[in-house]
Amino acid sequence: MRRALKALDRVRTGEVSPWAYAILRVSLAVLHLVRSSDLARPVVELEHHRWVRGLDFSWSVTRAPELASPALHGFALGPIANDILVYARTFLCVSLLLGVRPRLSAAAVAIVSYALLLADRYRYFHHLHLLYVALGLLAFCPLGDRLSLERQARLVWRRFRPGAVQDLPPPASSPAWSLAVLRALVSGVYLSAGLAKLEPEYWSGQTLAELDRIGMLGGPAWEVLRNAFGYAWLARFTCLIELALPLLLAWKRTRWLGVALAVTFHLVLGSVLAVSTFGVTMVLLLLSYWPKSRPQERSPERASAAYNGRAG
């Protein structure tokens, strides 16, 4: 128990480079903008472009009366409320991307996106749920220490205002505990996905054979893997990799192996199966395994704040 509490305290007081949060923030915001629209269509053809025209979840019923089937009882939205939320989601994504009120933007974009998902049960996808939960958890992270338009604007404003107090320089490190929360999400997702596959139907390779038969699996990588290992072993590998990843990622010595295995796993999976943004989101969340800063890398102002009891 004492060791567990000590470990928890190490998580609470650890520090990490602010770039970890900045890159996560920018990349997840870009990913959400790309997934919730067909903005990228002129550049690259993505899976969701097959059904998304303009902004995703825009009102698409063409004749009244419409089917109202919210996932949360009584939460159906009308066309106006629905489209207002769609535009609000886009605005908040841009605000998160630019680093304007980033934590508030992250929380709001997660809430608005989830509200749209709950308003129509048929909108649900695992990859969207994962993206929204990740964005919600970003709201607990110090997101504005780097690549923040708001911080830059404040600095410029103070520079040109006569007699203004100089702003503090951006901190050299940020608290690491919020990354631990994202790591917990990553481990939970892998473990749950792996446990779900411990069913005889999947383990025997029958599910992969059916997915292959109905054309959901394909591509050159799939042909090579199927011919080399067969359905049953591929199913077992997939399940075992998902079960092993949380362990490999949890232990410091094997973490690099865990990250490398996870990235390879998602690259292969993305090339053989239509998983939309699931793999990309998971790979981005692996940034939460960014190594902690050594104690001497603590910024002077943070050390001073901690000394004065302002920060932990």
Added chain:
Amino acid sequence: MTSGETRPSPSRWSLLALLTLAFGSPFLARALGTMWGSFGMFQRVERYHLELTAETPRAEETVRLSELAPHLSRDARRLILPAAGHAFGSDQIELVEDGLEDLGELVCKLRPGATSIDLRLTRSTARNELLHRRELEVRCDER
């Protein structure tokens, strides 16, 4: 708040609660028997087929799913319309099953003369072995 410099660390228990929530939510979903947030992806492939019948005082009329298309959202169309035949699916069949009552209510509105709507969803394995049949009657006169 735009930077971490003045943000205090959470208490041990707040952090533990956050970690538990982030790690445990997929298992909570599994325990509650919902695929929503469970991340049990592609664990099985199923076929599903949906039949709708409107009961009127005089007769029983089959409702074609394609009639519903203009009244469905894009996402609902993607899941419901293929069920006229024998559609393949995975987790999302659960969404169709959970939404049967709402679908019945829509058909009541589209068939003002109907007294009730019968909905029959058949779920079978990809090799067409019956897994589960759900039958639901939505009474129109109560709405």
